[in-house]
Amino acid sequence: MASATASHTLCGIPATSSSTTNKVIAPSSARFLAKTPLRRLGFAGAAADSLFTNHVATKLRSIKSSSKPVRGVASMAKKSVGDLSAAELKGKKVFVRADLNVPLDDNQNITDDTRIRAAVPTIKHLMANGAKVILSSHLGRPKGVTPKYSLAPLVPRLSELLGIQVVKAEDCIGPEVEKLVASLPEGGVLLLENVRFYKEEEKNEPEFAKKLASLADLYVNDAFGTAHRAHASTEGVTKFLKPSVAGFLLQKELDYLVGAVSNPKRPFAAIVGGSKVSSKIGVIESLLEKCDILLLGGGMIFTFYKAQGLSVGSSLVEEDKLELATSLLQKAKAKGVSLLLPSDVVIADKFAPDANSKIVPSSAIPDGWMGLDIGPDSVKTFNDALDTTKTVIWNGPMGVFEFDKFAVGTEAIAKKLADLSGKGVTTIIGGGDSVAAVEKVGVASVMSHISTGGGASLELLEGKVLPGVIALDEADAPVAV
Numbered sequence: 001m002a003s004a005t006a007s008h009t010l011c012g013i014p015a016t017s018s019s020t021t022n023k024v025i026a027p028s029s030a031r032f033l034a035k036t037p038l039r040r041l042g043f044a045g046a047a048a049d050s051l052f053t054n055h056v057a058t059k060l061r062s063i064k065s066s067s068k069p070v071r072g073v074a075s076m077a078k079k080s081v082g083d084l085s086a087a088e089l090k091g092k093k094v095f096v097r098a099d100l101n102v103p104l105d106d107n108q109n110i111t112d113d114t115r116i117r118a119a120v121p122t123i124k125h126l127m128a129n130g131a132k133v134i135l136s137s138h139l140g141r142p143k144g145v146t147p148k149y150s151l152a153p154l155v156p157r158l159s160e161l162l163g164i165q166v167v168k169a170e171d172c173i174g175p176e177v178e179k180l181v182a183s184l185p186e187g188g189v190l191l192l193e194n195v196r197f198y199k200e201e202e203k204n205e206p207e208f209a210k211k212l213a214s215l216a217d218l219y220v221n222d223a224f225g226t227a228h229r230a231h232a233s234t235e236g237v238t239k240f241l242k243p244s245v246a247g248f249l250l251q252k253e254l255d256y257l258v259g260a261v262s263n264p265k266r267p268f269a270a271i272v273g274g275s276k277v278s279s280k281i282g283v284i285e286s287l288l289e290k291c292d293i294l295l296l297g298g299g300m301i302f303t304f305y306k307a308q309g310l311s312v313g314s315s316l317v318e319e320d321k322l323e324l325a326t327s328l329l330q331k332a333k334a335k336g337v338s339l340l341l342p343s344d345v346v347i348a349d350k351f352a353p354d355a356n357s358k359i360v361p362s363s364a365i366p367d368g369w370m371g372l373d374i375g376p377d378s379v380k381t382f383n384d385a386l387d388t389t390k391t392v393i394w395n396g397p398m399g400v401f402e403f404d405k406f407a408v409g410t411e412a413i414a415k416k417l418a419d420l421s422g423k424g425v426t427t428i429i430g431g432g433d434s435v436a437a438v439e440k441v442g443v444a445s446v447m448s449h450i451s452t453g454g455g456a457s458l459e460l461l462e463g464k465v466l467p468g469v470i471a472l473d474e475a476d477a478p479v480a481v
């Protein structure tokens, strides 16, 4: 296992100067915006466009987290690369699936190398043990061979981080690749071309998986961000390669997002925000089974208020989720979970960064105004509740944090978590926009764990089993003494 050392590490890797200065677009958040236009969230025209620009410009992510693995009882006990002996690795061809899906600008420059740095500890461990590393990833969502989705631009940064010249193959299967594998020295690294250049990858076609597998002796999956996809290189390949084990990054994500959440130091608080309750139903329901305190913020709170008969002005509301909101409140009560909704909100007269704003009690939102952030009383109540906790998980911003005027609640929560982290509370940031918020405030380095996967972390928090994880070998049972 990657062990905890310095606080300025990313899963064991010291943060490099470029990693700390690269302030760039979070891949998951940028893609969320592309997939979910603000117009669909109920916002129109120039405001939506300016928010998009603003949002993208402020997506800052250079994840550094202190590695403090918590191997909880329920942390999906999978065999880890750290469980393999030196003899099992020396001279062996190891197929490593990583998630190197990093954002590139128009000139093919990497704008956020977080995921590359996160993959380094596993690769270095294999190199140090004399393995021959066959590194594989997807990039983007190409339809067939598409030069702009080639992994070639990643080679210089990978080589720099690994301290060797990484060899790049032009394909991911076939005779040329086989020749390159045959000439790989112990400790060498061969980067295969984008696996998604073959449609068989996403279709998880066994013949394609078999061809990938035929390159190697054993398999390591470290691609947490893609572990929710049952693809040939994340799932299919495990049927043809034994052992199939988890890499250090995947293990750490599981340790926190499953282990620490299933077996938390209590009291355990969950903070859930974001735009819509509909996209967080699974997460809220799952966390209600585990947490002691649930704090809700973001656009979803207005559906809860409306369900309670309050006026919400022109705030974001999902009319078809009113009953659901009521049932979640009842469920929390039945389970003895202390569910807190904000007592006051910051309202705006339009959805824009320069909107007029004021703070009102949640029960007094006038017509024509919309709630875009939680208010100061709510921040105080939330902070007081968080002061009692030993574990906190956060997913989703408290307000429209892309507009400075409505970022106060989200930033206050980020600062509070940083403060708690310093006092020994386990703080977990579950991917998505909360990662961007923590980065923006500059407190990422002090959090216990910041996830590298958006969709994957949401699915894990919903209690789903990830296909890329379930396919791996079980950890050996501890020997009774």
Ligand SMILES: Nc1ncnc2c1ncn2[C@@H]1O[C@H](COP(=O)(O)OP(=O)(O)O)[C@@H](O)[C@H]1O
Pocket: 032, 273, 274, 275, 276, 279, 297, 298, 299, 300, 316, 371, 372, 373, 395, 396, 397, 398, 399, 400, 401, 402, 431, 432, 433, 434
């Ligand atoms: N009160 C609000 N009204 C409208 N949108 C909101 C509000 N609060 C937060 N949001 C928006 O929610 C979005 C993030 O939602 P979501 O994708 O569900 O969270 P995450 O990415 O953390 O999972 C942000 O773009 C933010 O602007």
Ligand SMILES: O=C(OP(=O)(O)O)[C@H](O)COP(=O)(O)O
Pocket: 027, 028, 029, 031, 032, 099, 101, 140, 141, 225, 226, 229, 452, 453, 454, 455, 456
């Ligand atoms: O960036 C990713 O996911 P994310 O945007 O949910 O964090 C992963 O690389 C998975 O990519 P995919 O959603 O194209 O399968």
